[in-house]
Amino acid sequence: MTTTIVTRFLRRTVAGLSIAAALTLLGSATAYAAPVWERFEPVKALLDGATPRTNGIGLDIPLVSEDGSSVPLTVTADSRMRDDDYIEEIHLFATRNPNPEIASFRLTPHTGLARIATRIRLNETQEVIAVARTNSGEYLVSSREARVTVNGCLTRADTYDADNIMNARYRVPNELARGEIGEVLTMINHPMETGLREGADGEIIPRRLINRFTATLDDRTVLEARFNTSISANPYLRFHVRPEEAGTLTLAWEDETGAATQEKAPLQVR
Amino acid sequence: MKQGNITRRELLKFLGAAGAVSAAGSLGIAGCSRNGAPAGRVIVIGGGFGGATAAKYIKLFNPDIQVALIEPAERFYTCPFSNLYLGGLRDMQLIGHGYEELKQRYQVEVIHTLAEDVDGSAKTVRLADGRVLGYDKLVLSPGIDIRWDALEGYDQAAAEIAPHAWKAGPQTKLLRDRLEAMEDGGTFILSAPANPFRCPPGPYERVSLIAHYFKQHKPKSKILLLDAKDAFSKQGLFMEGWKAVYGDMIEWVGLSDDGRVVRVDAQAGEVETEFGTLHKADAMNIVPPQKAGFIAVRAGVIDTTGWAPVKPQTFESKMVSDIYVVGDASVAAPMPKSGFCANNQAKVVAAAIVADLDGREPLEARWTNTCYSLISPDYGISVAGVYGVEDGHIVETAGGLSPLGAPADFRQREARYAVNWYNAICQDTWGTSDLPLALG
Ligand SMILES: Cc1cc2nc3c(=O)[nH]c(=O)nc-3n(C[C@H](O)[C@H](O)[C@H](O)COP(=O)(O)OP(=O)(O)OC[C@H]3O[C@@H](n4cnc5c(N)ncnc54)[C@H](O)[C@@H]3O)c2cc1C
Numbered sequence: 001m002t003t004t005i006v007t008r009f010l011r012r013t014v015a016g017l018s019i020a021a022a023l024t025l026l027g028s029a030t031a032y033a034a035p036v037w038e039r040f041e042p043v044k045a046l047l048d049g050a051t052p053r054t055n056g057i058g059l060d061i062p063l064v065s066e067d068g069s070s071v072p073l074t075v076t077a078d079s080r081m082r083d084d085d086y087i088e089e090i091h092l093f094a095t096r097n098p099n100p101e102i103a104s105f106r107l108t109p110h111t112g113l114a115r116i117a118t119r120i121r122l123n124e125t126q127e128v129i130a131v132a133r134t135n136s137g138e139y140l141v142s143s144r145e146a147r148v149t150v151n152g153c154l155t156r157a158d159t160y161d162a163d164n165i166m167n168a169r170y171r172v173p174n175e176l177a178r179g180e181i182g183e184v185l186t187m188i189n190h191p192m193e194t195g196l197r198e199g200a201d202g203e204i205i206p207r208r209l210i211n212r213f214t215a216t217l218d219d220r221t222v223l224e225a226r227f228n229t230s231i232s233a234n235p236y237l238r239f240h241v242r243p244e245e246a247g248t249l250t251l252a253w254e255d256e257t258g259a260a261t262q263e264k265a266p267l268q269v270r
Numbered sequence: 271m272k273q274g275n276i277t278r279r280e281l282l283k284f285l286g287a288a289g290a291v292s293a294a295g296s297l298g299i300a301g302c303s304r305n306g307a308p309a310g311r312v313i314v315i316g317g318g319f320g321g322a323t324a325a326k327y328i329k330l331f332n333p334d335i336q337v338a339l340i341e342p343a344e345r346f347y348t349c350p351f352s353n354l355y356l357g358g359l360r361d362m363q364l365i366g367h368g369y370e371e372l373k374q375r376y377q378v379e380v381i382h383t384l385a386e387d388v389d390g391s392a393k394t395v396r397l398a399d400g401r402v403l404g405y406d407k408l409v410l411s412p413g414i415d416i417r418w419d420a421l422e423g424y425d426q427a428a429a430e431i432a433p434h435a436w437k438a439g440p441q442t443k444l445l446r447d448r449l450e451a452m453e454d455g456g457t458f459i460l461s462a463p464a465n466p467f468r469c470p471p472g473p474y475e476r477v478s479l480i481a482h483y484f485k486q487h488k489p490k491s492k493i494l495l496l497d498a499k500d501a502f503s504k505q506g507l508f509m510e511g512w513k514a515v516y517g518d519m520i521e522w523v524g525l526s527d528d529g530r531v532v533r534v535d536a537q538a539g540e541v542e543t544e545f546g547t548l549h550k551a552d553a554m555n556i557v558p559p560q561k562a563g564f565i566a567v568r569a570g571v572i573d574t575t576g577w578a579p580v581k582p583q584t585f586e587s588k589m590v591s592d593i594y595v596v597g598d599a600s601v602a603a604p605m606p607k608s609g610f611c612a613n614n615q616a617k618v619v620a621a622a623i624v625a626d627l628d629g630r631e632p633l634e635a636r637w638t639n640t641c642y643s644l645i646s647p648d649y650g651i652s653v654a655g656v657y658g659v660e661d662g663h664i665v666e667t668a669g670g671l672s673p674l675g676a677p678a679d680f681r682q683r684e685a686r687y688a689v690n691w692y693n694a695i696c697q698d699t700w701g702t703s704d705l706p707l708a709l710g
Contacts, residue, residue: 062465062575063573063575063601064466064601064603065465066465066466066470066603066604067465067499067500067501069500069501070499070500070501070525072464147603147663149603149604149665149666159500159501159524159525159526160526161527169528169545170545171544171545171546185544185545187526187528187545189526233500233526234500234526
């Protein structure tokens, strides 16, 4: 169940009830009863004493995932995304992974929509937290429990192509109207080695991560991302762009070894 | 089937206890307790793996409970072994099962119509024929419905051209027709969905047995399996088997290689994947995203995932009391959505209902599952799991897979076990007793 849907559902159908009663009714009160983020150090450090809002932000993760190596996640914050009022940062945390910081994103008014979709690794059942910060310094927090089941039906496979590391794919809209919001899809072939697992020879496989991704429309930043070990192999990102005029969308990835890839896509604006 | 010939009158005579099985209440035939009142009224919706098993075992555990089973079809065609039919190894009639045993031996009132609505507070079920039946306990095992809004271009009309065949019956026949009509050298595409879905190994067994058919009749053909996942059930075993038996006839394209289909053009015989690759097919099988059968929605037992969350110990709905949801419609992960699990869950539900109606606590629940898959008629593989409840969640407590690299006779034995499994579960669920042991 997604927070966004719950929120919408609440507004539409049970507006008359208190929130607590309504959540009990939906059988999903557990995720809200004890806000884990209040006690979670990395989030406390980020908030630095500020009191966040818990509405206006939604985190969508399957309640139960059978494959913890690739769990789809979407975070959405309500925002007009205009110069005077936009979401500037989004941070994702997996509370019980070895490195709890999953990724951080910097957004701009050119992003058009404060929504990021990616795929993450979850070692075990745990709380996943999203924190967003507006350009005026206000914080928004959302948190969800994600269950990961050990499923004997699933065997792990190496999912990346060792011969073509740093090979990227993307999909951008053919054409947008001025000021229209379009979806951008990117994926890069990369192992995202955590430095925590052993190879067949018993030796630790050295850490190798894509640690930075940027999307720029000519000289304007659309999105900047920093990835950590909890982003799945073959980092996948879905985000948006709102062009005011035609330009070239440059998508750039860098990994820790210094390897880099760039893709350029013309964006037509009518 | 032998019991099919016995009329109700003969049966009553045979039982020699007509009084004990006289028509009682609105549900028709039913057992009665000593004081004449039934020990409770249970309605079961759906006569598939979960529902038929639940109806039978409630009667087996306590014949004094009145049980009515609502199922529109007079014959139920199983998805298990429908892949054998597609591969040309079994006739359709051999995967069809009836309800004679439930009616005659277990005194279940089987009503062949659709349940249209459930009122969880009045505790009634409305049938398509207008009747309204009351219950003390309701079991829902409606299986899956297709999410027709989930995949661009894939609606009911498209499924008449590019079948899903994920409910056995006319759709399965249609897919077989498409395969037969395909020319040698053609490309067959199967699109597999993300988790969770009915039968995690199903798409992979299906391409295996279609490859078996191609190898014999259309050896120049190709199979392209486009997948919305990066990992799948028994992956290593399937890949090993495909290589060994079919060379490179089967190509699997996972999520990270742009395998997720986002648009279907059934007319043009074309699918488009996430990053814009177009694939042309001469025959297509789209296994679309799924959700619990609509009656679960009517009963108010599903959440926004489209599936029904249940209390693990009893499979009673977390949302509406006295409604139990078993089989594919429930959220039972890590148990897979399999016929074996549905059958197992139904027995636990039957025991819980019988205990509750008798004022007793339910027993501690344990479940098992084995999914056999056939790569060819003499190449079987399996995955097994044992499940229990810990900290309020279902967990896998033991399990295992067939070994990789096993010798041919090992695979051959597992193929035989698969047939034995099918025959046994159909006997247990519908009482079908004369199924062949031979494969193809
Ligand atoms: C290709 C394929 C291969 C498979 N192979 C295997 C296998 O080898 N082993 C295994 O264990 N599982 C296998 N499965 C999975 C298995 O088919 C399902 O898990 C199983 O059928 C689930 O049982 P169920 O009772 O939930 O639903 P079903 O068996 O589908 O039964 C649901 C029944 O409910 C009825 N119904 C629905 N709505 C209503 C209503 N409103 N009123 C009245 N009746 C209604 C339907 O008509 C249907 O008969 C396979 C599935 C597929 C697709």
